[in-house]
Structure formats: C-alpha cells, structure tokens
Amino acid sequence: MTQSLVNALTTNFASATGGIIDMVSNGTNSQLSMLSQNATNGNSVFGTLGYGTLGQFLTNNPLPNGYPWSNYAPNSTTPPDTGVTRSYEWVVKRGQLAPDGVMKEMILVNDAFPGPQIEANWGDMIEVIVHNQIADPDEGVSMHWHGLRMFKTPWMDGVPSVSQCPIAPNSSFTYRFQADSYGTSWWHSHYSAQWAAGLFGPIIIHGPQHVPYDIDLGPVMIGDHVHTEYFKVIEGVEGTDLKGIVPGSDNNLINGKNYFNCSLIAANSGTQCNDSAGLSKFRFTTGKTHLIRLVNVGTQWLEHFSIDGHNLTVIAADFVPIVPYDTSILDLAPGQRADILVTATGNDGDAYYMRTKAICALMNNNTATAQAVILYSKANDTTVPTSQPWEDSSSDCAGTDYTQNVPFFPIPVNPNPTTVQSISVSYSFNATGQLEWKLNNQTFRGNYNNPVLLLAKLGNTSYPDDPQWNVFNFGNNATIRINLHNTTPFPHPIHFHGHHMQLLSVGNGPWDGSIPNTANPPRRDVQMLPASGHLVMQYEADNPGVWAFHCHIAWHVSQGFFANFMERTDDIANLSVPMVNAQTCRDWAAWTGDHVVAQIDSGL
Numbered sequence: 001m002t003q004s005l006v007n008a009l010t011t012n013f014a015s016a017t018g019g020i021i022d023m024v025s026n027g028t029n030s031q032l033s034m035l036s037q038n039a040t041n042g043n044s045v046f047g048t049l050g051y052g053t054l055g056q057f058l059t060n061n062p063l064p065n066g067y068p069w070s071n072y073a074p075n076s077t078t079p080p081d082t083g084v085t086r087s088y089e090w091v092v093k094r095g096q097l098a099p100d101g102v103m104k105e106m107i108l109v110n111d112a113f114p115g116p117q118i119e120a121n122w123g124d125m126i127e128v129i130v131h132n133q134i135a136d137p138d139e140g141v142s143m144h145w146h147g148l149r150m151f152k153t154p155w156m157d158g159v160p161s162v163s164q165c166p167i168a169p170n171s172s173f174t175y176r177f178q179a180d181s182y183g184t185s186w187w188h189s190h191y192s193a194q195w196a197a198g199l200f201g202p203i204i205i206h207g208p209q210h211v212p213y214d215i216d217l218g219p220v221m222i223g224d225h226v227h228t229e230y231f232k233v234i235e236g237v238e239g240t241d242l243k244g245i246v247p248g249s250d251n252n253l254i255n256g257k258n259y260f261n262c263s264l265i266a267a268n269s270g271t272q273c274n275d276s277a278g279l280s281k282f283r284f285t286t287g288k289t290h291l292i293r294l295v296n297v298g299t300q301w302l303e304h305f306s307i308d309g310h311n312l313t314v315i316a317a318d319f320v321p322i323v324p325y326d327t328s329i330l331d332l333a334p335g336q337r338a339d340i341l342v343t344a345t346g347n348d349g350d351a352y353y354m355r356t357k358a359i360c361a362l363m364n365n366n367t368a369t370a371q372a373v374i375l376y377s378k379a380n381d382t383t384v385p386t387s388q389p390w391e392d393s394s395s396d397c398a399g400t401d402y403t404q405n406v407p408f409f410p411i412p413v414n415p416n417p418t419t420v421q422s423i424s425v426s427y428s429f430n431a432t433g434q435l436e437w438k439l440n441n442q443t444f445r446g447n448y449n450n451p452v453l454l455l456a457k458l459g460n461t462s463y464p465d466d467p468q469w470n471v472f473n474f475g476n477n478a479t480i481r482i483n484l485h486n487t488t489p490f491p492h493p494i495h496f497h498g499h500h501m502q503l504l505s506v507g508n509g510p511w512d513g514s515i516p517n518t519a520n521p522p523r524r525d526v527q528m529l530p531a532s533g534h535l536v537m538q539y540e541a542d543n544p545g546v547w548a549f550h551c552h553i554a555w556h557v558s559q560g561f562f563a564n565f566m567e568r569t570d571d572i573a574n575l576s577v578p579m580v581n582a583q584t585c586r587d588w589a590a591w592t593g594d595h596v597v598a599q600i601d602s603g604l
Contacts, residue, residue: 035274040099040257044112046221047255047280047372049381054216057121057206058086067208068121074208074321075409077542078151079180080123086179088118088126092141092199093133100251100260101277105229106198107134107141107189114221114256114297115187115201122182122207128175132167138595140166140448140588143175144190145203146335147319147525149498151180154453154545155577157497159190161446161469161603162546162564163453165585166191168592173584181319181500182207184219184293184337192601193554196299197230204293210408211315211324213341214288221256222305222332222356222370223298224249224363227271231598237555238600240433247555248362249301252370254354255280264365280372281381282354284344292340296332299554301358302399302491302528305330307374308352308387313341317405318524320500328390331359331399333493335526335552348378351385360397360491397491398530402506402522410520413502417481417538419474423563425486425529436560437551443560444470446603449589452564453546454581456572470563472549476570477541482549483511484535492529492556498547498567500525501537508533526552544571550604558601 037048045051057068061084064070072080095108109115120126132141144158156177157163167173182205189199202219226233227250236244251260257280262273284290296303306312306329315324316339330338346352354372361368375383426438436443445468452469455461463469474480481504484494503522504515511534515521529535544567551561566572 035098035101035277040097040277041113042095042097042108042111044114044256046114046219047257049281049283051218054119054204054218056216058119061121069123069207072123074210079178082121082123084121085125085127086118086120088116089129090116091131091133094135098272098274098277099253099256100225100258101262101274102227102250102260102265103272104227107194108198109201113198115199117202117204117219118187119204120179120206122179122205124179126177126179129172130167130175131172132169134169137598138169139194140168140191140597141189141194141199142166142191143187145177145187147181147185147337148177148203149180149500149543150177150545151543153177154498154543154547154575155581157548159497159548159604160451161448162451162548164451164581165588166448167584168587168590171584171587174580179205181205183316183319183321184295184339185319186221186295186297186337188297190604192599192603193230193234193299193558196226196233196554200297202293202295210321211341212289213291215285216291217282219293219295220254221295221297222254222303223252223296223334224301224358224361225251225253226299233555234558234601237558238434245435246362248364249299249358250364251367252356252358254356254370254372257372258370260367282372282374284346284374284376286344286346286348286376289341289343292342294330294332294338294340296334296336298334298358300334301361302397303332304357304359304392304394305332305355306390306392307342307354308385308389310342310345310352315339315341317522318500318526320405320523321408323406323408325404329392333399333526333528333552335493335495336524344376346376348376350376351379351383352387353385353389355389357392360395399528402503402527403516405522405524407520407523411502411523413504413515413518413521413538414479414540415518417479418477420481420483421472422483422485425484425488425492427488437556438560439470439563442467442470444468444562444602445560448597448599448603449585449592451585452566453572454577454585456546456566456569457575457577459573461566461569471566472563473566473569474541476568479538479540481536481538484529484537485510486529486531486533489531491531492551492553492561493526494529494535494549495526495552496537496547496549498543498545499539501527501539503527503535503537505534505536506530510534511536541567544568544575546572557604560602562602562604
C-alpha cells in the first residue's frame with residue numbers, strides 16, 4: 001500500500017496537467033438559471049467591480065505627522081500603538097452557494113464567500129466577535145489570523161488545542177489583538193479543515209510604503225476549490241481508500257469565482273450546476289501602477305499567477321517588504337502571500353485575462369486554471385478578453401527560488417544559535433490503515449479540551465503521557481535553529497505561527513551546513529520544503545507562547561503534520577491570559593459533556 005501511495009502522490013505533485021478521478025453521482029442532474037452574485041458568493045463583493053479600490057491607509061483616525069503610525073520606523077520589530085480599535089462582528093453558520101456554478105454545502109461568515117475583509121492600519125487593535133451558529137450538525141470553530149505574530153497575545157492565535165478551546169455551538173468569543181505587521185494576509189478557521197468549507201477572508205494592514213504605486217486594487221485570493229462538503233473529504237482523507245487519502249480538487253478560483261463545465265458532472269448526480277457563474281473583474285487605469293495583494297487561500301496546490309501582456313513587480317513576500325524584482329509568472333504555495341505592482345500599459349478600451357494555474361495538482365476533470373477579467377477604464381463591463389497567456393512550461397513543484405525574496409530591511413543571521421533542533425518528515429500507515437504524517441516519527445492529534453498554552457501557563461510544560469501533542473519545549477533558549485529534513489518525495493508548504501522565520505538554507509537533499517546569505521537571508525512565515533530536501537530556519541525567541549509549526553496542505557494537517565514549539569517557558573507562566581479563554585474552555589467542556597465531537601482527524 002505504501003508504494004501505491006507514492007504512486008498516487010507522485011501523480012499529485014509531478015503531473016502539471018492533472019489527473020482524473022471518477023465522480024460519484026446519484027439522482028438527477030439539474031440546471032440552475034443564470035446565477036446572481038448572491039447565488040454564487042452571497043453577501044461578498046469580492047470579484048465585482050463594486051468592490052472598488054483601497055486608500056493608502058484608513059483616515060478615520062488621528063494622523064500624527066500625516067500618517068496613522070506617525071514617523072514610526074518602518075523596520076521596527078515592534079509595532080506602534082495608534083490607540084485605535086477596528087471592530088467586527090461575525091456570525092458563522094452553514095449555507096449553500098455556487099461559487100463556480102456548482103451548488104455546494106458551505107460554512108460561511110455573515111453569509112459571504114469569501115468572508116469579510118479585515119482592514120486596519122499598522123499598530124491598530126483589531127476586535128472580532130465570533131458567534132458560532134453552525135448547526136445540523138453542530139461543530140466547534142476557531143479563527144486564526146495568518147501571519148500576524150500575535151505579539152504579547154499568544155492566546156488569540158486561534159488554534160484549538162493549542163491556544164484556546166474551540167468556540168462551542170451557540171457560544172461566542174471575542175478576539176482582540178494588534179496589527180503587529182503590515183501588508184497582506186488572510187484569516188481562516190483552524191478547526192479541522194473548515195477553511196475548505198469557505199471559512200476564510202483577507203486581512204489588509206496598511207503601513208509605510210517602500211515602493212510607490214498609484215492604485216490599491218485590494219486582495220486577489222487564489223486557490224483550489226472542492227465541490228464535496230468538507231467533512232466528507234476528511235472522511236476520505238482519514239480512510240483507507242487511496243482516492244480519498246489523496247483527494248483531488250474540482251476547480252480553481254479567483255476571489256471566489258470561476259466557470260465550471262456542467263457537462264463534466266454525471267447526468268444522474270443530483271447536482272445543481274450552471275455553466276455561466278461568471279468571472280471576477282478588476283479595473284485598470286492606463287499609465288497607472290496598481291498594487292495587487294495576492295493570497296493563496298487554497299487547500300493544497302502551488303499556484304502559477306500571471307496577467308496576460310503585463311509584467312509583475314514583486315515587492316513583499318508574506319508580511320516582509322522585499323527588494324523589488326520582476327517576473328511574468330509568480331509561484332505561490334498555500335498560505336503564502338505577495339504584494340505585486342502592475343503598470344497598466346494597455347489602451348483605455350482593452351481587456352486582459354488574469355490567470356492562476358494549480359501546478360503539480362490532482363484535479364478532478366482537469367480544471368486547473370482559473371481566470372478573471374481585467375477591464376481598462378473605457379472597456380465595457382461585458383467585454384470578453386482575447387489576450388493570450390504567457391508561455392508557462394514549468395512543472396517545478398517547489399516553487400520560486402526562495403533567494404529571490406531579499407528583505408528590504410536587512411536582519412543578519414545570528415551565527416551562534418543557543419539551540420539547534422533537527423526534525424525529520426516522514427509518513428506511515430497505522431494499524432488500521434490510515435495515513436499519518438510524522439515529525440521525528442511522531443504524528444499529531446490535538447486535545448480540544450486541554451490547550452497546551454493554557455496548561456503551560458499553569459506550569460504544566462511536559463507531557464510524557466501525551467506524545468501525540470508533539471510539543472518541542474525550547475525552554476528559555478534565545479535563538480532557535482530548526483533543521484527540517486524531508487525524507488519523503490513530496491514537497492510541503494511549511495507555516496510557522498508567531499514569527500517571520502529566517503530562511504538559512506532551502507534545497508535538495510540533507511543540509512550541508514552552508515548558509516548562502518548570512519547578512520540578510522529571506523524571511524517569511526510560509527516556505528516550501530522541497531521533496532527529499534531540507535529547510536533550515538532560525539528565529540529569535542522574542543514572543544513567549546506555544547506556536548504551531550505545520551504543513552499548510554489542509555489534508556496533511558488533518559493527517560498529523562503538525563507540531564507545537566514552546567517558547568520562553570518561564571515567561572509563559574507570567575502571561576496575563578484573559579479570563580474569557582478559561583470560560584471558553586468551560587463552555588466547550590459543558591457542550592462536550594452531552595455531545596460527541598466528530599474529531600476524526602488531528603483536529604486542526
């Protein structure tokens with residue numbers, strides 16, 4: 001069976017053209033009438049010209065020295081304190097939408113897909129009240145604020161079994177944290193793989209500009225899409241049939257939209273489908289330079305992003321401003337972001353396609369490419385582009401060379417880390433035939449009722465009876481170096497919470513001990529670990545807490561590719577954790593006292 005998995009996963013990661021998996025169907029196929037924005041995306045305005053553009057920063061606040069952050073140094077490792085709070089209130093519940101024309105069971109925030117945008121200035125406080133109304137069946141929920149360091153508020157990181165208990169059904173929780181970095185990111189549920197059900201949206205943090213531009217077009221969220229209800233996918237991922245263990249995706253979306261060919265759905269499937277769901281649209285102004293905030297919100301595939309006839313200038317990688325570089329096609333792994341500038345070189349009436357293609361992907365029905373439409377200022381809203389794509393012959397599953405991302409504000413490598421931890425990545429099948437991903441031969445399973453951070457706050461920092469929590473306790477070490485070695489033939493996007501990790505070396509085979517750039521190595525919070533390769537990263541332990549370290553392929557996390565890094569143990573004991581966190585655990589304990597939690601995966 002292990003060799004069969006290798007063959008199946010090799011198809012995933014080594015075939016740029018995609019594969020076919022037969023669709024299971026029952027009932028009768030029916031056609032929907034032409035879909036409205038409400039039918040495809042609910043209350044969301046993403047993908048419509050009505051979204052508009054963003055300002056340089058929010059102005060409904062004090063502007064000392066002309067900026068919300070005053071003259072605060074743009075390379076500061078600690079954020080300013082603006083004294084401003086941005087407040088949001090979300091209701092999370094089930095719903096049905098057809099983002100690509102195929103009706104799907106989803107979980108939504110405020111009946112919108114993608115979910116609501118969080119927008120703030122660097123240094124603002126962000127407050128989000130989350131009401132869990134997921135029902136039929138009930139589920140817990142939690143929200144993670146991807147890439148934000150949660151500096152001094154690790155209990156707000158939104159990872160159940162790590163920083164909090166889940167928000168129980170019919171309960172609420174208020175997240176409050178600082179916009180401690182600036183740039184582009186996203187929020188998503190961290191409860192099981194709920195983000196595949198629609199629980200995600202963009203985060204925009206305005207900050208100092210290191211490269212000028214004219215127009216901020218806002219977020220462009222790209223990524224794969226599955227038509228199957230997310231829990232059914234998890235049942236397959238945690239099963240023994242290779243078609244479920246290695247799930248394919250059904251489509252690729254840009255800002256929650258794309259077409260789907262309904263003839264690909266079996267006539268007796270009972271699936272509601274419309275061939276004309278529509279594409280996302282954006283406006284360009286001739287001669288102006290546009291900022292595009294690109295986010296890979298997908299569950300599993302590397303994306304190749306491009307705009308026909310236009311070059312891209314990359315100016316930020318995740319939350320890190322970088323020295324600008326030009327490209328025609330940009331790779332983004334799941335969870336990664338890039339701020340890019342595009343100068344509108346076309347004529348006023350022109351129209352072009354924006355494209356993103358899932359690379360090394362297993363796509364049901366070969367639907368790997370999503371399109372959106374860029375309309376110049378005088379082009380009619382219904383103009384259909386005739387532009388041609390850039391030539392793209394790459395099938396490199398490891399993504400863009402990490403050394404291209406040179407931080408604009410240098411931070412040299414500390415040559416003498418106080419501890420070095422080697423971690424090997426592997427997989428195996430357990431006694432009942434389920435696939436488990438492992439770090440140092442240990443898979444992960446969370447305990448929703450006992451968040452590790454809250455246990456550490458109480459002085460419990462060792463878990464000999466619970467090795468499945470996969471805790472690496474780094475004590476009070478000041479500088480930590482991780483040597484991650486991939487013993488498998490499959491790449492993984494590695495995400496580290498709480499830090500912007502320095503990337504000392506990323507490449508094929510074991511690490512040879514060399515560091516290509518000691519003066520200013522790349523930094524970001526998601527980096528591809530190459531197949532059968534290594535990723536060596538380092539960080540300063542300046543953020544006491546328990547921080548998640550995991551693959552950002554949703555299904556791999558479900559299968560246990562996750563660890564906890566405990567940082568500055570003595571200082572965790574002195575954290576002032578709000579009482580609401582303990583109350584959330586009491587609410588969860590009360591709910592689980594007479595309900596069975598359907599935790600069939602790692603929980604994350």
